[in-house]
Amino acid sequence: MMALLPPGDSSFNLEVSVEILMQEGVMSAPPEIVKGLAQCEQLMNKKIEALGWRRATFISLVHLIINGNVAEFIQPDSRIKLFRLDQFVCVRDWSGTVLEIITAENMRVRALPENLRNLPENKDDNATVTLYTRFERLSENSYAVSQNLDQTVVTARTVHDGLMPINALAWELVPGETYGRSHVEANYSDLLGLDVTSQQLRESGAVAARNLIFVAPNAAGGNLRKRIAEARNGAVLSGRGGQNGDVHPFQFNNSVQMQVMQAEKADLIRQLSEAFLMTGGLRRDAERVTAYELQMLAQEIEAALGGTYSLLGVEMQGWRMQKLLAQMKSRRELPDLGEGVDITITTGLEALGKDAKVKRVRNFFGLLNETPQAFQEQAAQYVKYDTILTPAAAAMGFPESIRTQKEVQAEQEKAQQAAMQQAMVEKATAPVATAMAQGAAQPTA
Helix, strand or coil: CCCCCCCCCCCEEEEECHHHHHHHCCCCCCHHHHHHHHHHHHHHHHHHHHHCHHHHHHHHHHHHHHCCEEEEEECCCCCEEEECHHHEEEEECCCCCEEEEEEEEEEEHHHCCHHHCCCCCCCCCCCEEEEEEEEEEEECCEEEEEEEECCEEEEEEEEEECCCCEEEEECECCCCCCCCECHHHHCHHHHHHHHHHHHHHHHHHHHHCCEEEEECCCCCCCCHHHHHHHCCCCCCCCCCCCCCCCEEEEECCCHHHHHHHHHHHHHHHHHHHHHCCCHHHCCCCCCCCCHHHHHHHHHHHHHHCCCHHHHHHHHHHHHHHHHHHHHHHHCCCCCCCCCCEEEEECCHHHHHHHHHHHHHHHHHHHHHHCCCHHHHHHHHCCCCHHHHHHHHHHHCCCHHHCCCHHHHHHHHHHHHHHHHHHHHHHHHHHHHHHHHHHHHHCCCC
């Protein structure tokens, strides 16, 4: 969840599509466009925090890791509603695209909306009914919806424009299969082995903690069995004892096998920690661990998972952001961005791309500082500082901190006008000041 929705940072970028840039014959968007898109990103991120998407994301990831499937429905108010695997069915094509989803919501009559309470045959408030909703994908930008309450038709099949508001997510899809496979399924043998090993260790520990004292039936000492049972710790008793005597203490003594099982358990825990991205115990135990080491560790773990960040970034976050963008535009909560804007998901290790933008700007200014002194002023004339600083400021979350070229020109013109007015005032007041100075210099009679 921290990778898909990083706190205090954006999990996506709004960028001008490559087709538009090629039509305009430019390599990058103007700073004004970059600044405006960055402000739209901030508005969308504030909306995400207000809608409480983090809790829904956490629950979705739990379902994906354990059973591999979950359905997310974005309601008209942009809140996310989840359906478990036993609450929906779906059909996918060979490439994994969802073609049809049917959800089933079991609810009581008293929980139904006002317009649906008269439809069930059983009008008892505590009676349970099932609301079926069917979503059909007609094309990339159109879908059909129909609803039934038990056997009663609530909404006939209607066609809508836009992105389908429901999506069936899968942890890992096999070509040709409709439902996904979970991460737990891929590591089931290790989980089962860890469970069995832990149970055996607990049972062995319970056996090892038990101590028995065997007393021969005809042992000498006068009711030795009773005196041993009632004796306090450290008491001195008269009677024969020892390995071969009448009294024989017994204790479980198989520590070698317990050590082997403990080593097997530790090995299983290490493998499962790598499989489930539990990197806390995998960091090198040293005083100084470089950021490069942690980055390489994360890259190795992600490669072992087959690019989980990238898969969930496209299937989950990409669909969410497209639907949220469309809903906010329809409610006029965002300016009209047109059709040439693409959403790029920057989750997981791809989020380092924002830091890379800032790093490139620093390297560029370092290169300018290395320019010979005789050519620095000439080199500065060829640099468009607004195109360099604006993307870096937007990546750091401060898109409004950089002035545009028009604003800089306006400030320069304003400063020039103020300087001209000051010069005119000084020119107009110069004769008066001179006359006053001369009058003060003449001696009085």
